[in-house]
Amino acid sequence: MSVDLNEQYDKIFRYCYFKVRNRTVAEDITQETFLRFFERQNKENDIVKEMHYLYTIAGNLCADEFRKKQSEELTDDIPDEKDHEDDIITSVALGSAMRKLSDEERELVILRYVNEVPVSVLSRLYGISRFAMSRKIRRIISFLKKEFNGEEEYHYEKKAEESHTGIV
């Protein structure tokens, strides 16, 4: 069984975009990732290994890009991280809670719940056991859950208040 390349293209692109925060660069890295993946595509027939391989290449290319950026002189057209991050994180639902997470935690959330990367792939990527990875994710989720419930309550109260004061 092989990965669905159409689906993975979007996911790798998202991952790269999250890392480099530049659409053109992210797409370049995504395509480079797939070119390298195609070179050795026939060597694996395991979905977990293939996904691990894709994300490893993408991660390494993003790291190279980051290093390249660091060595270059800063110019005005280099996007400001915060602005772009605000572009990714919307203000709806868990937006504020997401901002409270660290970069690594946010990356994990994107990989696990937006890209739906299996824990076994994540644990390989991060070099920790599946159990440690599960617990790490569970901790993040329990934080988000708490925030989510809080926000829901807030919205509920706000709605009640609005209906009470006649604002709809």
Add this chain to the structure above:
Amino acid sequence: MKKRLKKAIQESFDFPEAAHKAEFLREHGVPAEEEIRRHFIPIPLRITAAAAACALAVGLWNIGKDPALRLHNNSDSSIITTYEQGTSDSNISAPDIPVMTTTAVSQSVITITTASEDTSSNNAMTASTAAASAMNDIENQSNNTAPVISQPPKKTNKVPAAATTAANPGTVVSTTVSANSTDEYERSIIMKKVSLFLSGALAANSFIIPAASAEYKLETQQYKNEKPYLEMMDEGKLDTDINKDGKFDLIDCRLLDWYTTREFYEDTVLDITPEIIANIEKIGDYDGDGEISWFDSEVLMHHFMLNNDVSYDYCDPTFYDPDFVPVPLDLGGLTYVANATADYMFAESFFCRMNNISAGYTALEKFIDNGGMDLDVNEDGKVDIKDYLYFSVFAEERPDNIVLPENIRERVREEYFKIPHMETCFHNVRTSIRGFISGYFASHLTLMPEYFENDFYDSIVNGSSEYWPGSSLKQGAIAMGIESDEYEEFRIDEDLFKECLVNYYMDVKNGRAAAPDVNMDGRLDEADIKVSSIFFGDKVMGNTAAESELPENVWNNFANNCDFSGNGTSGDIYDIMIVQVYLYLTDDSALISSSANVNARTFSTGMSADEVYDMLADTDIDRSGDADSDGKMKMNDAVLVMQTISNADTYQLTSKGRFNADVNNTGDGITPNDALGIQKALLGLEP
């Protein structure tokens, strides 16, 4: 995870679309999604069509061969075939003759075979037998191509396993039989076989596709006592570097284990230095109870297991001592290791602890994948549900109820005992190992719904259902994340429950809430507990008020007016548990008189009374002072508390006794002040 939360997480991000995806993929020979969708004929449809075509083609071939048969003159209809056979060659009009019709309907294929009366039975049989033979061919083909596991044992009333891939949702197979000839019965059976074949293809939509990368779910419940210390270790608040070499590894676990067991074993190959001992004494008391004990060692080992990919290498004594030679001694059925050195004991203890917290699944999976065990114990060339059954039953088989054939038992035993330490630890870890085996099979078998039914297994090994192989496989599938846990709503979060219960208790105590008189008879007694138990059963079974054995007004009251937990839902598992635990804590005299062993009581969630008392030990809930749990507070309770404190080896309190006796500064555990508090209460000096 709740769908709403997942959706909220996904909605929290707004990623741009990739601009050049389509052309890039096309350039590299990957068809676009729309193109794939256009050309994709779902496998179920292909199978259904192939099945129907086989039946039809083979049937037609046989009809063509038989001069007695004539194909009705409607060749322009490729999907309707009518066999006609009468006493003469003349056509018989359909309305005059009773017909037997088998109809298989799917999204794409409609096959109607109509056979007429009288002597047509033989022909119908020919066609149908051929179809059945085609079915067998496909079955065989599927067996040949299936790499691991697929075919369920046949049961007369079950769908055959010819189709190993899925069919369509919403497909219908119907068989209508109406005939009045002498061959009616025979033809009916034959046509049913065809129908069965087609059903096989269609009903495969109920197959569960195994997750390609499933994980074994590790329940925090399994290490709940260690949880706070493990979390502190994860956060770096507890120092785990025992030998101060700058990293945490297995050597650190081995050193701490040596320290806690050093009095039992003189031998050691460890490089122990006074600095290391000093460091152990400085950082090794992880639970802060004033001594460095086996529990601290266990916490450290579990920390290692939960953060590293464990394998059976760590359970091999030669991993620690290359010169170790095991000398197993079989003493009347129990196996010992004569030269059990400290290294051996550490390896064994690592094995047992690993399995106790389910971290052992990874090790077992690796072991099997690397060929450490041969799962094909019945040696039929394939690993299938039968092999699962043999492994599952063997782990729990009681000597007084042997159901497996002897040769199979021997083979399973042989394979199980390839796992290190199983000879000596089998009885300690068999339940865990059985769970892992279930998980392994669940993630590698093509699962069919009946595999989760215990009775199904009686058709393979008579009496095996008594060992719950279906339930065990289901649990394995749940642990692997393949199956959803339909009983999740009947489980509680202990921390949340504790909070709800204490709040409710305080509210009742302070007059802010009514006591849980759920049967509305004006009394708080065991009848209320019984009502809650029946109500719980109704919830599990999905019964309504009308179907319940409870009076309708009582049922409705529980369902609508009993939100004791304050979570907005009346009559959920939290409310049910609050009724039971509240009544148990506040007035157990009625319960004591009606129950021989109150301490052994379990509540609806399966929590035991001991667990409840342990859970509530640090709360402000009022205590009765009844240390010996005999239902009354007397002077001997004060004496027992003092004896427990002064001579803990001889005198011990039960969980309930410990809970009851903590009268002074409630929640701080048993102290001499509690004995004093009981005496003062008896003398009327304190309430």
